[in-house]
Every structure is written in C-alpha cells, then in structure tokens.
Amino acid sequence: MTNAPAMNVGDIETPAVTILLDRMEANIARAQALMDAHGVDNRPHIKTHKIPAIASMQIAAGASGITCQKLGEVEVFVDAGIADDILVTYNILGEVKTDRLMELSLRVKRLAVVADNEIVLRGLSEAGVRHGRDVPVLIECDGGIGRNGVQTPEAAQALAQMATNLPRIRFEGLMVFPNKGPETAAFMNKALELIRADGIAVPVVSGGGSPALMTLADFPMMTEHRAGTYVYNDLMMVDAGAASLDDCAMHVRATVVSMPTEDRAIIDAGSKVLTRDQYTLSNFGQLVEHPGAVVANCSEEHGMLDLSRAQSKPRIGDIVNVIPNHCCVVSNMVDEVYGVRDGQVETVWPVAARGRVR
Ligand SMILES: Cc1ncc(COP(=O)(O)O)c(C=O)c1O
Structure with a gap:
C-alpha cells in the first residue's frame, strides 16, 4: 500500500473517489469463501480496480491468478510483479499486439488468452511460431449478452479441433461471460460433451x-470464476440483488456547489467522474447521506441532483457521497483513489492501469 500522510477524509479535495477498506476487504473475503465452498478457482478481473496492490490482496486471500481485458493492463500488473498466472479475456489481433502478448508471456508462468474465431486463432498460432513458444488458448463462448463468443456448441467444438491442430496453440478449454442462467449451463455442457467426444x-x-x-x-462444469465488480460493488450489483448498499465500497465524494431550485442541487462530479453508464438503471448514482436523492443527470463537470423524493436535503457547501452506477468505469476516470477506514485516509493508490485500453 502507498502510505498516505495522516489525513482526515474530510480534508480530501472533491471530487474524489474513496474506497471504504473494511467493506472492500469483506467483499474480497466473501467472494473467496464462496468460490472455495464450490471448489472453483478464483481469477478476479482487475478491470474493476486497475490497482496492483488490490490484486495482491485478492491473491493473498486465495485467488489463483488474475484476469485482464487488455494487454496494457497485463503490462502494468506484470511490471508490478504481483501475478504469474494471467488470463486475457479479449481477442488479440494483429502482429503488433500478438508480439506484445508473446513478449509478456516470457515474464510470467502462464499467460493465456481467448479466441472466438479462426482469424484470431491463426494469428495467435503464427505469433507462437514466430516466437517459438506455445500460446495457451481458451475458446470464448457467447454468454448471451449480445457480445462476442462462438454462437453454438458445435462452433466451439470446431474451433477446439482447429486449436489442437494449429502449431504452437495449446488448447486449454472454454471461457464464457457471463454465467447467465440455464442457457449458459446447457451451452457449456453440450460444448464440453462434443469436444471430449x-x-x-x-x-x-x-x-x-x-x-x-x-x-x-x-x-x-466451471473450474474457475472471473468476478470483477464484487471487489467494490455498485448500484448495478444492488439492482441485480447481488449486493446491498452497505456492501458498496466505492463512494464518490462531491461538493454541492449550487442549488438553483428547492429540488435541484448541483455537485462537482459529473460524467467525467461518474460516467454516464446506466445499463438497467435510470439515474447516475444515489446519495448516501440523503436517501431518495439521486444524480438525475450529468454534464461533464456537473452532477444534477433530483431532491424531490429526498428524505433530507443537502445545502450549498456540503460534501456528499455518491454510490455510482458502475464502479469499474469510475476507476478509469481518476488518477488515484483514497483508501479510507474509520474516517481516516489510510492509503492513496494510483490507478496504475488507468487508460490502458490498448
Ligand atoms: C470477460 C469478462 N469476464 C469477467 C468479467 C467480470 O464481471 P463482473 O464485472 O460482473 O464482475 C467481465 C466484466 O466485464 C468480463 O468482461
């Protein structure tokens, strides 16, 4: 942890992203215990925090390795020396990127990657041949969210066959996101049956x-699980019934800078901190101190609070804490987050992989 000078949380200049350390530690322990109980390896997705020190805490709690989405994230976490078993859950395409992948693979025990089509698979094979190293590959299956992944168990089987025949590809298995329900389970069981046959x-x-x-x-059928958001939690997790407001470890501290009407206040955190991610939600965050108060809209540097249903109202100059809709994207908006316990800033973490989208 980066040691912070003795600082009260009230002294942090706003807007700022704080992480309630007691909650985060409880979230890490709870998820690890769940995966242990089900005999599943824990491979947390670091895109949520982008901070090597937090990944170290997840590994110390029992995680077997980490998941990254982009090679830029892998570079940061390999440089930090905190994980030697990494899965990249993204199609890595083109010589520039596959060369980076191969160079990174020299620095860890295992660097596996996914592929959901023949072009990506062939590119990985060629990179393996160029560098004289095997590339561990999982075939990505569609988890039903309209993103990538092979569309049928038969297509997974065909790519698995191709992977076993291509030079320098080490077929290791299947990957899916997310585990959505009976459809995902049926898809994976069928794909496994075909490939094993x-x-x-x-x-x-x-x-x-x-x-x-x-x-x-x-x-x-799963041997490992990749969760990311659980480490902080957010309103999307609460909406999904998978966390309570008290499990939300990330709070965005903001100052009320204006109150143009009785029911509208403006905070100094807009879309450049909270982002405009909504998914299933209709607002952009909710206030901890004033139940019923929501961030109803935001422009870049202004968050517009709707206080019409608030049980109490802030005043100009007050500092409020906002629980964001989607903690993972908020991490990518700030240079550092403040780890807070009992009202004191215990640590300041640079968000080391912030902006590493390549
Ligand atoms: C491929 C992949 N695996 C795992 C995760 C982690 O999911 P969650 O953020 O719900 O924990 C994500 C999230 O985007 C993902 O894209």
Whole structure:
C-alpha cells in the first residue's frame, strides 16, 4: 500500500473517489469463501480496480491468478510483479499486439488468452511460431449478452479441433461471460460433451460475472470464476440483488456547489467522474447521506441532483457521497483513489492501469 500522510477524509479535495477498506476487504473475503465452498478457482478481473496492490490482496486471500481485458493492463500488473498466472479475456489481433502478448508471456508462468474465431486463432498460432513458444488458448463462448463468443456448441467444438491442430496453440478449454442462467449451463455442457467426444482434454472451463457468484452451484462444469465488480460493488450489483448498499465500497465524494431550485442541487462530479453508464438503471448514482436523492443527470463537470423524493436535503457547501452506477468505469476516470477506514485516509493508490485500453 502507498502510505498516505495522516489525513482526515474530510480534508480530501472533491471530487474524489474513496474506497471504504473494511467493506472492500469483506467483499474480497466473501467472494473467496464462496468460490472455495464450490471448489472453483478464483481469477478476479482487475478491470474493476486497475490497482496492483488490490490484486495482491485478492491473491493473498486465495485467488489463483488474475484476469485482464487488455494487454496494457497485463503490462502494468506484470511490471508490478504481483501475478504469474494471467488470463486475457479479449481477442488479440494483429502482429503488433500478438508480439506484445508473446513478449509478456516470457515474464510470467502462464499467460493465456481467448479466441472466438479462426482469424484470431491463426494469428495467435503464427505469433507462437514466430516466437517459438506455445500460446495457451481458451475458446470464448457467447454468454448471451449480445457480445462476442462462438454462437453454438458445435462452433466451439470446431474451433477446439482447429486449436489442437494449429502449431504452437495449446488448447486449454472454454471461457464464457457471463454465467447467465440455464442457457449458459446447457451451452457449456453440450460444448464440453462434443469436444471430449473428440478425445480432446478440457482442463479449464472459465465462467464469469459478479452477479453469477450467487449461482455458482448451477455451474458445476466451471473450474474457475472471473468476478470483477464484487471487489467494490455498485448500484448495478444492488439492482441485480447481488449486493446491498452497505456492501458498496466505492463512494464518490462531491461538493454541492449550487442549488438553483428547492429540488435541484448541483455537485462537482459529473460524467467525467461518474460516467454516464446506466445499463438497467435510470439515474447516475444515489446519495448516501440523503436517501431518495439521486444524480438525475450529468454534464461533464456537473452532477444534477433530483431532491424531490429526498428524505433530507443537502445545502450549498456540503460534501456528499455518491454510490455510482458502475464502479469499474469510475476507476478509469481518476488518477488515484483514497483508501479510507474509520474516517481516516489510510492509503492513496494510483490507478496504475488507468487508460490502458490498448
Ligand atoms: C470477460 C469478462 N469476464 C469477467 C468479467 C467480470 O464481471 P463482473 O464485472 O460482473 O464482475 C467481465 C466484466 O466485464 C468480463 O468482461
């Protein structure tokens, strides 16, 4: 941890992102205990915090490795020396990127990557040949959110066959995001049945998603689980019934800078801190101190509070704490986050992989 000078949370200049350390530590322990109880390896997704010190805490609690989305994140975490088993859950395409992947693979025990199509798979194979090293690969299956992944168990089987035949590809198994429900389980079971019938071993079956931590029992075929959001939690997790407001470790501290009407106040955190991610939600955050008060809209540097249903109202100059909709994107908006315990700033963490989207 980066030691912070003795500082009261009230002294932090706003807007600022704070992490309530007691809550974060409880979130880490709870998820690890759940995965231990189900005999599933824990491979937390670091895109939520982008901070090597927090990944170290997850590993100390029992995680077997980490998940990264982009190679830029892998570079930061490998430089920090905190993990030697990394899965990249993204199609890595083109020589520039596959060369980076191969160079990084020299620095860790295992750097695995996913592929959901033939072009990516062939590119990985060529990179393996260029560098004289095997590339561990999982075939990505569609988790039903309209993103990437092979569309049928038969397509997973075909790519698995291709992976076993291509030079320098080490087929290791299947990956899916998210574990959505019975459809995902049926898809994965069928794909596994087909691939195993071809005599191909499938040592890894990697599931993911924080809400899916509640349904691990429905996915006995998974050997590992990748959750990210659980480390902080946010309003999307609360909306999904997967966390309570008291489990939300990330608070955005903001100052009320204006109160143009009785029911509208303006805070100094807008979309450049909270972002405009909404998914299933209709606002952009809610206030801790004033139940019923929501961030109803935001422009870049202004958060517009709707106080019409608030049980109490802030005044100009007050500092308020906002629970954001989506903690993972908020992490990417700030240079540092403040780790807070009992009203004191215990640590200031640079968000080391902030902006590492390449
Ligand atoms: C491929 C992949 N795995 C795991 C996760 C973690 O999911 P969650 O943020 O719900 O914990 C994500 C999130 O975006 C993801 O894209």
